[in-house]
Amino acid sequence: MDGEVEVMYEEELRHRNSHSLDEIQQYCFSIKKKQMSVTSVDTLQNEIKAIDEELLEVDAQIAKWKRKQKLLLEKKNALKNSINKLKSDSLASEDWAGTHYDWSDDVKNVLENSFKLTCFRQKQLDAINSTLSGHHVIVVMPTGAGKSLCYQLPALIKPGITIVVSPLISLMEDQVRALVKKDIPAQLITSTTAKEDTNRVLNSLKDKKSPLKLLYVTPERFAKSKRFMANLQKCHAEGRLQRIAIDEVHCCSQWGHDFRPDYKFLGILSSMFTGVPILGLTATATAHVLSDVQKILNISGCLVIKSTFNRPNLYYRILEKPSAREECLTILEKLLKYRYKDKSGIIYTNSIKDCEEIADGLKQRGIKVCFYHANLDTQVRSSFHIKWHENHYQAIVATVAFGMGIDKPDVRFVIHHTISKSMENYYQESGRAGRDGLRAECLTLYRMQDIFKVSTMVFSSVGSLDHLYGMVKYCLSGTQCRRQLIAEHFDEDWGSSDCNKMCDVCSNTNPINREMNIESHCKSLANIIDNAEKLDIKLTAQKLIDAWFLKGPVNVRHKGKEPNISRSLGEDIVAYLLIQGFLVETFHFTAYSTISYIVKGPNMDLLNDKNFILKMPVRKYATFDLKSMSPNVLCKTTDDKVDVDLQKRKLKSTDKEDKVKKSKTGNNAIEND
Ligand SMILES: Nc1ncnc2c1ncn2[C@@H]1O[C@H](COP(=O)(O)OP(=O)(O)OP(=O)(O)O)[C@@H](O)[C@H]1O
Numbered sequence: 001m002d003g004e005v006e007v008m009y010e011e012e013l014r015h016r017n018s019h020s021l022d023e024i025q026q027y028c029f030s031i032k033k034k035q036m037s038v039t040s041v042d043t044l045q046n047e048i049k050a051i052d053e054e055l056l057e058v059d060a061q062i063a064k065w066k067r068k069q070k071l072l073l074e075k076k077n078a079l080k081n082s083i084n085k086l087k088s089d090s091l092a093s094e095d096w097a098g099t100h101y102d103w104s105d106d107v108k109n110v111l112e113n114s115f116k117l118t119c120f121r122q123k124q125l126d127a128i129n130s131t132l133s134g135h136h137v138i139v140v141m142p143t144g145a146g147k148s149l150c151y152q153l154p155a156l157i158k159p160g161i162t163i164v165v166s167p168l169i170s171l172m173e174d175q176v177r178a179l180v181k182k183d184i185p186a187q188l189i190t191s192t193t194a195k196e197d198t199n200r201v202l203n204s205l206k207d208k209k210s211p212l213k214l215l216y217v218t219p220e221r222f223a224k225s226k227r228f229m230a231n232l233q234k235c236h237a238e239g240r241l242q243r244i245a246i247d248e249v250h251c252c253s254q255w256g257h258d259f260r261p262d263y264k265f266l267g268i269l270s271s272m273f274t275g276v277p278i279l280g281l282t283a284t285a286t287a288h289v290l291s292d293v294q295k296i297l298n299i300s301g302c303l304v305i306k307s308t309f310n311r312p313n314l315y316y317r318i319l320e321k322p323s324a325r326e327e328c329l330t331i332l333e334k335l336l337k338y339r340y341k342d343k344s345g346i347i348y349t350n351s352i353k354d355c356e357e358i359a360d361g362l363k364q365r366g367i368k369v370c371f372y373h374a375n376l377d378t379q380v381r382s383s384f385h386i387k388w389h390e391n392h393y394q395a396i397v398a399t400v401a402f403g404m405g406i407d408k409p410d411v412r413f414v415i416h417h418t419i420s421k422s423m424e425n426y427y428q429e430s431g432r433a434g435r436d437g438l439r440a441e442c443l444t445l446y447r448m449q450d451i452f453k454v455s456t457m458v459f460s461s462v463g464s465l466d467h468l469y470g471m472v473k474y475c476l477s478g479t480q481c482r483r484q485l486i487a488e489h490f491d492e493d494w495g496s497s498d499c500n501k502m503c504d505v506c507s508n509t510n511p512i513n514r515e516m517n518i519e520s521h522c523k524s525l526a527n528i529i530d531n532a533e534k535l536d537i538k539l540t541a542q543k544l545i546d547a548w549f550l551k552g553p554v555n556v557r558h559k560g561k562e563p564n565i566s567r568s569l570g571e572d573i574v575a576y577l578l579i580q581g582f583l584v585e586t587f588h589f590t591a592y593s594t595i596s597y598i599v600k601g602p603n604m605d606l607l608n609d610k611n612f613i614l615k616m617p618v619r620k621y622a623t624f625d626l627k628s629m630s631p632n633v634l635c636k637t638t639d640d641k642v643d644v645d646l647q648k649r650k651l652k653s654t655d656k657e658d659k660v661k662k663s664k665t666g667n668n669a670i671e672n673d
Pocket residue numbers: 117118119120121124141142143144145146147148149283405406407642
């Protein structure tokens with residue numbers, strides 16, 4: 001085609017102008033070049049356009065297939081979970097508490113003769129029989145319920161060694177000491193164990209004649225010691241590895257409250273030591289964590305034995321927290337001097353600074369307290385712990401570093417000076433009270449501002465804000481039993497009678513069951529936020545409430561009237577809107593701190609729906625006499641007769657002591673709630 005054009009032009013030009021052949025050829029060449037460049041750019045651009053269109057179509061197809069892939073994967077996972085659940089349920093439907101097993105007589109003898117106990121607590125026998133049957137089992141029991149016996153006792157029934165994985169050295173030391181006292185051959189190896197001792201213990205894994213029954217190790221041992229693993233493999237090859245018990249097994253899961261990266265390595269155990277039953281133990285019971293733990297340990301579909309999480313002897317209450325530190329100290333002072341006079345307890349704070357300041361404040365007010373946090377020297381820490389345990393101090397003011405392994409039976413109160421970061425944490429921390437089965441009180445000082453104290457510390461980890469808001473929901477509830485809220489969190493269903501008036505909501509003789517329409521308040525808050533955004537001003541919750549109550553800088557103040565409600569109800573509304581997704585927190589960093597600002601949340605759009613009604617249950621703090629002594633009543637527990645007898649005996653002695661003290665001091669305080 002190009003050749004034809006050339007000839008055509010050549011002829012025409014020669015004809016018209018009779019130019020020289022060179023000139024004509026040059027002219028033709030330039031025209032041809034021009035034409036070629038025009039046609040090729042157009043063609044190429046058209047081609048690009050066509051490709052773009054095709055690409056869009058491909059993108060749409062990819063998105064469609066990706067969506068389909070996601071749906072199919074979700075469906076596949078759900079089916080896998082259903083299969084695992086069916087397997088677990090079918091195992092759980094068996095009655096594991098029988099006494100017809102080959103080992104039942106031995107179990108009874110060991111319970112009575114080695115452990116000097118007369119009967120089992122709820123679900124202990126189920127756990128023992130099922131693990132002795134060779135199943136992989138996860139035992140879920142609340143703190144202090146007696147999980148240790150579930151692996152310590154089976155270890156003595158059959159020949160061989162039980163390996164116990166535990167995250168805390170102090171916890172292992174306590175257990176080994178107690179076992180050795182009972183003449184049960186137990187050892188531990190940690191990073192601080194002397195080389196000769198470690199060698200001796202490691203050799204006993206290979207020694208068929210070794211009397212060793214329980215060996216405690218930290219999870220790092222599996223990950224880091226090749227010699228330990230090699231000897232354990234020999235022990236297994238000789239059929240002497242009887243069982244692997246993993247204490248605090250929730251540490252495997254990032255969804256749990258205490259994730260430990262080294263626990264992830266334990267996933268290889270089920271395939272490396274085939275035929276060896278794994279027994280995981282935890283006081284963390286959320287379905288999500290349990291299924292995650294099973295996946296990580298490669299024992300999905302295993303038997304899950306769960307005892308109730310209800311702690312009937314614990315009394316739960318929320319107290320209004322004043323904003324001034326001194327007022328807060330006064331509340332704590334009154335509680336410790338009067339309500340919990342001569343009683344032992346824990347005060348949890350959320351920062352080292354608070355921890356030290358509160359302890360100092362209470363000391364200045366004449367109360368014997370010590371403090372405990374991660375920045376203290378290990379020896380100082382453990383000396384405070386021991387002294388508190390031995391009642392030299394009435395209370396220990398602590399951060400969450402004061403955690404696992406606290407086994408003081410007579411903790412009569414746990415006060416949270418700041419809310420916990422999740423319900424899970426709250427349950428664990430408050431659960432350190434009343435391990436002896438006698439009544440103990442769990443008080444939480446709540447104010448809206450503390451939400452942000454905690455959120456700015458935890459926001460960066462997955463799911464942490466949802467967890468925190470679960471805790472806020474617990475505090476905000478004025479109409480729903482606190483115990484039931486805990487039950488919901490652990491996927492349990494406790495009847496209202498399970499509370500037995502052992503929370504401030506159920507024991508409130510003057511409850512208000514009022515719901516309030518907060519739609520207009522929500523709209524006002526949205527307007528304030530919109531206006532501030534236009535002015536490029538960021539609002540903390542405090543500033544948002546100020547603007548709503550016509551305080552603070554005039555330009556951000558609400559344009560309407562001041563709301564006809566108390567400021568504390570206003571704070572409840574903001575907290576409620578936050579946990580319901582009408583408001584959300586965004587986090588910004590300064591050189592020294594993280595700040596939480598409030599913006600509109602995704603649910604704000606619901607207000608555009610005419611049929612939508614936004615209501616909030618209104619709560620009021622029930623009256624609480626800080627100065628009257630806490631009641632000393634016998635509680636219905638989930639445990640056996642032995643424990644009720646124990647309670648009675650303990651109660652008699654405390655009553656006696658109280659009477660002696662009262663007659664000496666003339667203190668006739670009325671015991672009421
Ligand atoms: N059957 C039983 N009868 C009486 N006491 C028991 C029984 N089983 C365990 N105990 C006692 O209960 C206390 C708590 O037991 P253990 O330390 O095993 O609890 P736990 O469930 O491991 O708690 P945590 O989660 O806090 O570690 C111990 O003092 C233990 O001796």
